[in-house]
Amino acid sequence: MNSELLRKLLVAGAAVAALSVAACNKPAATSDAATAATTSANTAAAAADTAQNAAATAADAAADANKADAAAKPADASAAPAAGAMTSTPPATPEKK
Secondary structure: HHHHHHHHHHHHHHHHHHHHHHHHOHHHHHHHHHHHHHOOOOHHHHHHHHHHHHHHHHHHHHHHHHHHHHHHHHHHOOOOOOOOOOOOOOOOOOOOO
């Protein structure tokens, strides 16, 4: 029981020390880091927006191509087959030696 109480006091003391160190840091260094992080986040957001727009454009182009392909198929199906396309030719006979 004594070791458990001592362990809890040690952990609580370490937590208080960490909080006091964090509270006493220079605020200028933190705001410089925050400014750099904000700039990086804005750049990443702009890149993600550009990528999303490119993906949407590609999806639209693929949908248009599928529509054009679907519209062309019925015209191809109604066309008459080429002359001789449906005829079958007998297999060639091998040469006699």
